[in-house]
Amino acid sequence: xxxxxxxxxxxxxxxxxxFLFARAADRVLKATDRLLAPFxxxxxxxxxxxxxxxxxxxxxxxxxxxxxxxxTRMVALIDMLESKGLIxxxxxxxxxxxxxxxxxxTGKRTVKEIRSSFNKQRPSYLRxxxxxxxxxxxxxxxxxxxxxVCQNDL
Amino acid sequence: xxxxxxxxxxxxxxxxxxFLFARAADRVLKATDRLLAPFxxxxxxxxxxxxxxxxxxxxxxxxxxxxxxxxTRMVALIDMLESKGLIxxxxxxxxxxxxxxxxxxTGKRTVKEIRSSFNKQRPSYLRxxxxxxxxxxxxxxxxxxxxxVCQNDL
DNA sequence: TATTGTTATACTCTATAACTATA
DNA sequence: TATAGTTATAGAGTATAACAATA
Numbered sequence: 001x002x003x004x005x006x007x008x009x010x011x012x013x014x015x016x017x018x019f020l021f022a023r024a025a026d027r028v029l030k031a032t033d034r035l036l037a038p039f040x041x042x043x044x045x046x047x048x049x050x051x052x053x054x055x056x057x058x059x060x061x062x063x064x065x066x067x068x069x070x071x072t073r074m075v076a077l078i079d080m081l082e083s084k085g086l087i088x089x090x091x092x093x094x095x096x097x098x099x100x101x102x103x104x105x106t107g108k109r110t111v112k113e114i115r116s117s118f119n120k121q122r123p124s125y126l127r128x129x130x131x132x133x134x135x136x137x138x139x140x141x142x143x144x145x146x147x148x149v150c151q152n153d154l
Numbered sequence: 155x156x157x158x159x160x161x162x163x164x165x166x167x168x169x170x171x172x173f174l175f176a177r178a179a180d181r182v183l184k185a186t187d188r189l190l191a192p193f194x195x196x197x198x199x200x201x202x203x204x205x206x207x208x209x210x211x212x213x214x215x216x217x218x219x220x221x222x223x224x225x226t227r228m229v230a231l232i233d234m235l236e237s238k239g240l241i242x243x244x245x246x247x248x249x250x251x252x253x254x255x256x257x258x259x260t261g262k263r264t265v266k267e268i269r270s271s272f273n274k275q276r277p278s279y280l281r282x283x284x285x286x287x288x289x290x291x292x293x294x295x296x297x298x299x300x301x302x303v304c305q306n307d308l
Numbered sequence: 309t310a311t312t313g314t315t316a317t318a319c320t321c322t323a324t325a326a327c328t329a330t331a
Numbered sequence: 332t333a334t335a336g337t338t339a340t341a342g343a344g345t346a347t348a349a350c351a352a353t354a
Binding site for chain 1 (some may be wrong): 221
């Protein structure tokens with residue numbers, strides 16, 4: 001046996017931001033998916049539900065850009081949510097190429113249920129951070145995403 | 155047209171940690187891959203190179219666990235790096251089931267080149283953070299990853 | 309029995325191009 | 332001519348089960 005298996009971050013990787021992001025995002029998104037499993041959706045579906053949750057108007061393309069996905073990927077996401085009766089495509093009279101994506105009544109109820117479920121069981125990855133630290137990492141993540149993520153930035 | 159496309163983080167998502175992680179990690183890892191493109195490897199390969207860069211001993215399984223990948227995925231990663239002459243599988247006399255994964259001379263040179271390239275062009279996602287903020291996000295990411303990410307934690 | 313490296317397989321995700329209907 | 336939604340397709344990535352060699 002070569003050596004004891006280390007599962008935590010090796011000291012030499014403690015300042016490799018890209019490595020930390022790969023590990024942390026994987027943990028956070030998997031944990032989120034487990035919390036969402038009872039609702040039979042994953043974190044991407046939940047993002048769509050949250051984005052359209054107030055009565056703002058969202059097209060599929062705008063959803064895709066905001067989530068950093070390609071519009072072609074959004075189709076299947078929306079299809080799935082529609083087949084579960086959580087959202088609805090509504091024709092947009094102003095521009096008949098577009099759809100407005102809106103929550104159904106079931107969708108609104110589901111968002112509330114998920115929100116209350118998330119408030120009850122604080123996910124493990126946040127349990128290790130204080131409230132102030134959670135706010136701080138959210139702020140830094142927002143700065144990392146930046147104001148406009150273009151296709152070819154370094 | 156429904157409305158102007160917003161590419162930055164919508165205010166209502168500013169505290170949805172999972173959403174921020176999805177967007178930020180995507181940006182960071184894609185930017186890292188672009189910086190690594192001249193070396194014809196991606197961020198995962200670079201993680202392997204960094205982990206084995208000093209003379210510590212690493213088996214494929216240990217690499218997989220440390221990177222949060224399955225051992226089955228590590229095989230192709232190691233195959234690729236070996237075919238490019240950057241690393242070498244060396245039989246481990248103490249346990250003949252294992253290989254020691256080590257850098258070749260070319261591999262050592264490549265790691266140095268990448269390090270110096272990364273020092274020259276600071277990636278855009280870090281450009282928006284100060285040195286102190288970069289240290290802070292690295293620390294918080296480490297805490298997020300936690301001491302031992304098990305398979306079924308919430 | 310359990311573990312290391314490996315193959316095979318199926319499934320999801322991603323990237324790209326192209327089509328249609330509208331603008 | 333450009334854009335929204337869509338389809339098709341090929342390539343990565345992921346998850347799972349199984350196997351041979353070794354412990």
